[in-house]
Amino acid sequence: MSPRQLFDGYLDPRRPHAGAYDEMFDPVDGVRTAYKRLHDSLEPLQPADLTTRAEALDRALVDQGITFSLSGEERPFPLDLVPRVITAAEWSRLERGVVQRVRALEAFLADIYGDQQIVEDGVLPRRLITSCEHFHRQAAGIAPPNGVRIHVAGIDVVRDEQGDFRVLEDNLRSPSGVSYVMENRRTMARVFPDLFAKHRVRAVGDYAVHLLRALRAAAPASATDPNVVVLTPGVYNSAYFEHSLLARQMGVELVEGRDLFARNNVIYLRTTEGEQRVDVIYRRIDDEFLDPVHFLPDSALGVAGMVNAARSGNVVIANAIGNGVGDDKLIYTYLPEILKYYLGETPLLPNVDTYRCWLPAEQTEVLDRLDELVTKPVEGSGGYGIVFGPDASPKELQAQRRRIKANPRGWIAQPVVQLSTVPTKVGERLQPRHVDLRPFAVNDGDDVFVLPGGLTRVAIPEGSLIVNSSQGGGSKDTWVLAPRASDEDAELRGPGLGTATVKQDGASTPERGPELNVAQQQQQQ
């Protein structure tokens, strides 16, 4: 067998979307610097080794109980064994872009649920806001104590044909997936300690520390030792695993709506020792289900009285109600204007070029080019409702044309972005597969922390550009390399693997781990 077998035929020019940027191989110069060591470690492997490693990975995942529901059916969320590598320089640019975006969107949301100055000044049409399904008038006038509405953001980015990062969409409501980032890393470190020994990979295990710090910082000023809870819709929710993991890692209660109640605009938790006042609710329930007084009256998932408890400043809802107006895909197209208006800056991370069906001229162009564009619902997530023009039948395109004409506000269109590719195990070989990236940002009111890396989702079928886990995608461990000069927080650095593993387990022991860290840090400040 030839030692190059794993990568045989990798850059086949006849592959679908051959113009896509491959993150490991430059078509001229060969292996890119970022991937040099990884490539050198993988290349000598035999296909059988790859399979053994992949099986070990699958077993580890099943042991850890990581599954993700796909159309109602639990299945392991496939983790590919080849990590995705981002250099320190690339990361630093991406990180700054994400931070800039979160800051601008915070200012935007504060304005929209306040005086709407950006509308008064004629920078954005009022109709853009009032026609947004997630502009919740119930949230008008609610001013969170530390001003933060986007406690957690997931900014989905892709790399275009030139390798430049572009933002595909913002997720400001309940972005999920961070548990996979942490669990993927834990699993990879168990199965591939040798790879980590050769790289300086920045750690992701302390996410919960940052989250808890941000949630405590968001609490009403009157709360000296803020009581934070995680509110979940319950065990049947596809992200319940993540809710319970985050609650455990933060050392806070995981609650359902029925565990809480409001009295005189204060939220209490029912416990065996009586009522316990709640200061911050990290909720993983959609706005519409939060409070039957203000939203769906028959929702049993939420807490009656919660919206006015937040309005009166006695409790903080994280993320804030109505954040969806900031991640609407039509409003996304106005991000350059929003950035300029609030920050006086130009975007560090460009958007993907987007046509707005609600503007007549752009709609005409979209309808003319429907067979070459990707059309997406402005409110959609999870890949539902997206139509890939090049793959659609004439009948599907006709149906899509009708949908767009019936509801122009509901649709945007983008050219097919040939997402970058990363080697991915397919059968016994490594093949280019398309990926995106969801970095997670946590805003504590002073700083926006971006977890190094994020969730890399990979489209498994050949040529597929749809990476959502709800569409059968998989994921990759995402490695952000530490700058050469720094000694900071590299994964598995230290005396040996044993010690590092203990440290990781420590981070998931809620009673002592992260909360203690926070208390200590606060005393030092």
Next chain:
Amino acid sequence: MNWRLRVVHTTGYRYATAVTQSYNEARLTPRHDDRQNLMVARLETVPATRAYKYTDYWGTEVNSFDLHTPHTELKVIAASVVETTDQTAPSVDATWSQLKSPEVLDAYAEYLEWTSYVPKHRELAAIARSLRKGRTPQETVLAVSERVHDMLTYQRGTTGVHSSAVDAWQAGEGVCQDYAHLTLAMLRAVDVPARYVSGYLHTKPDAAVGETVVGESHAWVEAWTGEWWGFDPTNDIPIGHRHVWVATGRDYGDVSPLKGIYSGGAATAIEVTVDMTRLA
């Protein structure tokens, strides 16, 4: 004419079995503008509660309160004193092309939208278009209101709180809420921004000072034809000193006077009374 009016509005619920928890919002406080001066307003509940006040997106004052002791009846009494005067006729009359301008369409988009109470309906739109012919927007508002007044017969109890403009139109009868929704549906069909107004109507034009009459919880409309102005399609009269306004919104859903969530047996509305006394 200038009146000073005292309004005492009593409403609430009676429950089949004791309710242990209830969360409510009342939108019952009259507003203040150049036609109406709110002098004092007070809200009481039985059983007593601690009300939390806030101003909502539409500018309405909201009293929010919750109960945690078992009760079989909740009574809400909203009392206020307001000075009212007659609405002056609108001074500007926008043209149809002005109403179609991008600026107007953008500024008043919310008042041109279809809602579940004010749905798009082809026949209603056709009637509205026929009324528009040869009329200015302002004249059209009056013509539409008049037509709605003719189309419906006032009939208490025929429509529910959730009936839409079309339901009422098909039934041929309704209450003030239906008259308002139907007028909105027709005005929006011809691109006249129009909104729902909730309030009270003093029912006796020649009331003496000090006389208390049975008033009504009432609803009418306002249209934008260069400026906002109101009309009362239920009674086919302009807005005057007998009208006290409380809230405006896209439809009833934005201004519902009392809404809430409770745990317990079936609720029936208690008898609503609106006592209105001309004080000056």
